[in-house]
Amino acid sequence: MAIYFITENYIKTIGIITDNVDVTQFSQLVQFASKAFVKRQIGSYFFDDLLVKYNAQTLSTDEEAIVERMQLAIVWRVCANAGVTLSNQLTNKGYLVQSDDNAESVEAGTVWKMYDHYIQQALYFEIELKDYLIDNKDLYPNYISVLNKDSTIKKNSCGGDGSGFNEGVGILII
Secondary structure (H helix, E strand, C coil): CCCCCCCHHHHHHHCCCCCCCCHHHCHHHHHHHHHHHHHHHHCHHHHHHHHHHHHHCCCCHHHHHHHHHHHHHHHHHHHHHHHHHHHEEEECCEEEECCECCECCCCHHHHHHHHHHHHHHHHHHHHHHHHHHHHCHHHCHHHHCCCCCCCHHHHHHCCCCCCCCCCCCCCCCC
16 A cells, blocks of 8 residues: 555654654545646656655655655645544444543634644645745756646646746645
């Protein structure tokens, strides 16, 4: 099974998820954040190439630089979604709120405020990823390749077909 750019240790070190949370409770959130947000931005061809190299531990120095930016965007998306999914879990009895003798659940409004807070952090790093990729596109031939057809950054920054870059045009709003 592929690791989608961030490990359990990375999430627990950089993010806000504590050591007592079982990785199986948020591992699908990592895959979702990677595919639904980062993959759409950088394009499937480039994403898949980086994913294979990341898992084989064969990234170049330049590829490590882009993956580091991707990781920050992914980890904050995971933290945002984990707050919602870990506090309310779908079971055979419907949605249940987790609680125990030593903890008190927060109100739904607080969960959504925290979600928004972490999404804002993810958006910051997604914009940083976009700016970095536009400024350094020549370092990534698989990004600028004609095979990388579905990158929203490429489409929004270099014309509708992604063929010619124009750094002054395009803004990514998620």
